[in-house]
Amino acid sequence: MDFNDTPQEADFRAEVRRWLEANATERRSREDKFGAGLNEAEYLAAARAWQARKAAAGYAAIAAPKAMGGLGGTPAMQVVYGQEEAKFLVPDRVFEISLGTAIPTVAMWGTPEQKEKYLAPAFRGDHIWCALLSEPSAGSDLGNLRTRATRDGDEWVISGQKVWTSGAHFAQFGILLARSDWDSPKSKGLTMFIVDMKTPGIDVRPIHQASDEYHFNEVFLNDVRIPDSQRLGPEGQGWKVMLSTLMQERFALGNNFSGDLYAQLIGLAQASQWNGAPAVENATVRAGIADAYIRQFGVELIVRRGMSAISKGENPGPEMAAVKLVGARAFQTGGALAIELGGAEGLIAAQDLGAEWRLPQLLWISAPGARIAGGTDEIQKNTIAEQVLGLPAEARTDRDMPFRELVH
Amino acid sequence: MDFNDTPQEADFRAEVRRWLEANATERRSREDKFGAGLNEAEYLAAARAWQARKAAAGYAAIAAPKAMGGLGGTPAMQVVYGQEEAKFLVPDRVFEISLGTAIPTVAMWGTPEQKEKYLAPAFRGDHIWCALLSEPSAGSDLGNLRTRATRDGDEWVISGQKVWTSGAHFAQFGILLARSDWDSPKSKGLTMFIVDMKTPGIDVRPIHQASDEYHFNEVFLNDVRIPDSQRLGPEGQGWKVMLSTLMQERFALGNNFSGDLYAQLIGLAQASQWNGAPAVENATVRAGIADAYIRQFGVELIVRRGMSAISKGENPGPEMAAVKLVGARAFQTGGALAIELGGAEGLIAAQDLGAEWRLPQLLWISAPGARIAGGTDEIQKNTIAEQVLGLPAEARTDRDMPFRELVH
Amino acid sequence: MNFDFSEDQRRLQEEVRRVLTDVSTSAEVRTVLDGAAAYSAKTWRNLADLGALGIAIPENLGGTGLGHLELCLVAEEAGRTLAAVPLLSSIYLAAEVIKLAGSEAQKSDWLPRIANGDVIATAVIDPRTQTLAKDQSLTFANGALTGMIDALPDGMVANIAVLLVDDRLVLVDLAAPGVTRTPRASLDPSRPLAKLTFAGVAAEELAMGNATSIARRVTLGAAVLLAFEQVGGAERTLYAARDYVLERRAFGRVIGSFQSVKHKLADMFAAIEVARAHAWFGAWAMATDATELPRAAAAARVAATDAYTLAAEEGLHLHGGIGYTWEMDCHMHLRRARWLGQIIGTHHLWRETLAAALIGEAA
């Protein structure tokens, strides 16, 4: 057991550090942001320029094999890079779906032509990808999706509606899951496609979130034509393709659920007064800080354990479901505690109260989304109960019936 | 809305108070007990003598109609009596199953002869009753019970095993639920009986509880013969008879789940030191005291609301399930907090630490039992979800099949 | 003993519910949420016309002359419909303080106009022991009010403010020279906040009786009334979620048939039952001015804050993705639960209040 770098890791860290110092600006505070003041188009252009530099240096796909355009490094090197990059101002989540979800799926299931065509431009940031998976009637029950893919010669004609598609309004490409066979049971008969987002028939509309933000979209598909050469993986195997996507995502999510909310709580509690003394001296506040640390750093440690397993060629398994379950809750509880520190004044939104309140307030209002997106609390618990603990799956009547007969 | 007595209630309270002062000893402390130092036989004799005096004064069945040997009073009078009696030393729970569970069932379902024969002696304490319901394979799923009742002329022959029977070792009679028809579905085909506990073939064995106490028994029934005149309610209607029993019990339970643990916590926290100051000054301890009060007094208030409904001739419904759910949890959490007050020294059992620790320690170790007995947390939540909120019952495959086919 | 509201009170509650359900719709609340209005004038007008604003104000002062029990039921319905109106500041706090601490002239000057809705008051009469500002302080000397106070509910629309300044209760006309108001973005935009500064503004004292004890008593009453709003809101979210899970299907069944969903709703129900029980006890204590008021009010506030927070969080969760959109009302309850739960101090502060009351009673 060793938290220190191996000599190779230390060398790589130093190299990365030098490169970052030469190519990016160091972060001075939590509120310091890449591209502050830019509009969306300018921000995307700056993000792409950054990603191109990063790809040129070989850091866009550190753990991917060289044959795929990667650096051929170890997962540990990927972690080292991430730790160092976090200290600098870099684009926030623009390439997360591209490089964390879509491209790994293309790398795993794509034809040589598809890989040739899509991997490098995505690494460089020329192409940004989105993932067209969820539908209004297919959230937790993704197998229930109804977007229809009908074969027409060498093409497929796609119609339906997707929802919660992050980045669809600026992505060039998407992976798209649709039902190509209505006579098979629900999780069969699905096929995955690569879709050019400029194809006629695609209508992207932003979703107004409960947090008053617009990070997601509804995507309406109306007779969208996709050549069969853009099919990703075998016809009817879309479910399997998607599971491999989600497995990637589950692990990548881990990092989103750690964080330093507990440190923010300390600062805010020092600046708040309870009964004439700093709130940080109150025993319940201190217990809340301790609990935030236990959850957030606990999640980080579980992810590090998973990383160590990857380093040894093992696969971190379904037990990673605990990460999201615990992490999203930590946002909800810790965010609420931060807001409570100020009493009535804590109800003033950060725009008027001060930048240091922005993140905790945002965590609080977006925590309900975090508990739903990427698999609800209940889905995570089912995963643990069934895949880790070996408990029986829920009795189902819909698993083996032709999908056609399930539609109401 | 009025928490004060009506003039009639105030008169009755004064009358009860005078009678109690003349006939019982006032309680001086929480640890002051009826019959301290007596062995079980002596305790039971003293309890019976007390109950006989109480019955002679008309207080054994205040809200029961005069025709049944009751006082013909109101539920509010019953409450008033209970409030006053709680200030005196009286037997603890000896007659609870008799008068709270068994006798109300006899009163509701018994023949005129049965009522004539059984009510008065039970009110007087001459007869103590138990309730032979649960079985090893029939806990939450009471419909799964397998004790067999076979008709033989004018008699029934009963064989099987009951469990968690409180007071079976000193009771004279019991109500007994058994399966008289194995070809009906599980909750049909049951019949309720009255059984004389001295009948040959009955073997009572005490259960060693997790709390190191012996309040319950296993009861083995081996060819126990019961005349058909001792059948309680129609043949095959035992489920319905039992539901009316449990409905009584659920409400009666309310009072067992209130209490003054919060007040005990205050005293104990004043006597404990944390970092050189009384623990009662610590904010988390204070929050724990507040929460214990909210749960325990909340339960008491819900029961009072139910009492008010009864006074108006309404029936407190399945929402009373919340009482047990909240109350049993309060025992577990509050008991644990009490034990935690002393740190390492709090681990010393009350016998060596002091009488004031007995109740909180007992609440802690018996709380798991309270969360199970009389309907587990899960059963209470199902009741609320289905009977209050109108959510669908769990899909069941065992409801309509002949019981014979369900037995593994 | 009769621990229930009377039939007359129930009928009144139903009437209020009927009107508010018609008037304080999601669309109406959203006019405030989206910043198009600072409060729902229509809802306010309807409550005034019903006599609900003056329900605890004597008839000779323009009120309905009923009492606090009835006001509790109005609060429950306002909470249920997310009513975007200044009930807390104008009715629960300002009117109550003026009733107890105002001279006959002050009472007859302000209470009739508060009762008929023409005058809106903002108020802060608790000592704000949880605070961020170091420079927030008011002084009142020689009839002049000076200083700043932040996070005033309804501060932009109020005509007057009732404030606890040191040990005195002060009423100030906000149209007077020297008053500066700044809107402050609120985590529940349907309940706006403002910062007010006073530069030697002429103000009058409400000087009948002991200011501190009146302020305390009114604050305890407000805790009870907010508990009713919270219980109303919590129950609304419970039943909205219940209705949704009976419609939404996944894995071949309505999701309301999944035990995890059922048990979550049962937990919400149990929390609300406990909160309701304490709220009722608080109502009784407030209406009878019982010695139990401090612990009854504190318990009502804590239990109701916990219940509404749970119901709003889990009610949204049970809706899944759709619950996380701006168009659904789930987030409005989440925001309102937080606003109601903090505006007169958080559950932490009120747990401490409850503990102090219990320990005091035990002594």
Place this chain on the structure above:
Amino acid sequence: MNFDFSEDQRRLQEEVRRVLTDVSTSAEVRTVLDGAAAYSAKTWRNLADLGALGIAIPENLGGTGLGHLELCLVAEEAGRTLAAVPLLSSIYLAAEVIKLAGSEAQKSDWLPRIANGDVIATAVIDPRTQTLAKDQSLTFANGALTGMIDALPDGMVANIAVLLVDDRLVLVDLAAPGVTRTPRASLDPSRPLAKLTFAGVAAEELAMGNATSIARRVTLGAAVLLAFEQVGGAERTLYAARDYVLERRAFGRVIGSFQSVKHKLADMFAAIEVARAHAWFGAWAMATDATELPRAAAAARVAATDAYTLAAEEGLHLHGGIGYTWEMDCHMHLRRARWLGQIIGTHHLWRETLAAALIGEAA
């Protein structure tokens, strides 16, 4: 970075598990629980023979010469099998203190005999900031120990005691004249307690290094080691409950197919995963004497106490009525979870320790 135990360490753990599963059976633990023995001599002997007692003691002092990481894994297996042995008092505390604060003579006098199990030590080296006793105090002057200390683990069977007295670490032979021992009924009778009084008993100081800081460091290490015991116990209850719900049927199905049962087990699993992660981090911090030790140990202790408490309470609950009988082991875990969670201070105290460490690091 490699956040995992090595294969050698894993093999050692498996060996310890194999032996303890054979030896520290429910029946064996119950000999102590029921009062027939004060500790399981058989389990103790087996641990000694395995080299597990001296695993963190240097070879030249009779130990195995491995280290704290290995000792953590022994602790996990002892927790899993409810081992009724004085690991905490003799190994985690006394041996560690003697190792750090003892003279060469003291070390070679005691450590070999502790490592081979011939000498059992009891120890209290935390300042007991949560306490009931007002008359509990020790003084050490002129080589003589006077006073009383209560709730000593294994106090009836120990040969020696290591005690923090004011700012000094003291070793006392319990066979010396002037020592009075009184057994104290324990909420976990399988881990007995005693009260010891000293009437001017001859004792020696462990005087190498700063006593307070050594005591602190050893206490933090004990928190980590207890966390491993707690994680082991918690995991045992989780899987015992899992196995039971796969057998027990109700309503026509195994109860493990009910979602409320599944999700409860998943919650237990998640709590244990968090606890395990912090326990491992604590192990690393202890083994490397990292500056992170205070927060790592405190977090490990809090997370593990929470996880074992939850697992023991809900593990019993999932067994239903049968789980509430003396014959089932569920209550033994409930009792052990409480004992382990309080014997060096409760989770409240350690949450405070954690907060203080975090706030200190942030400064």
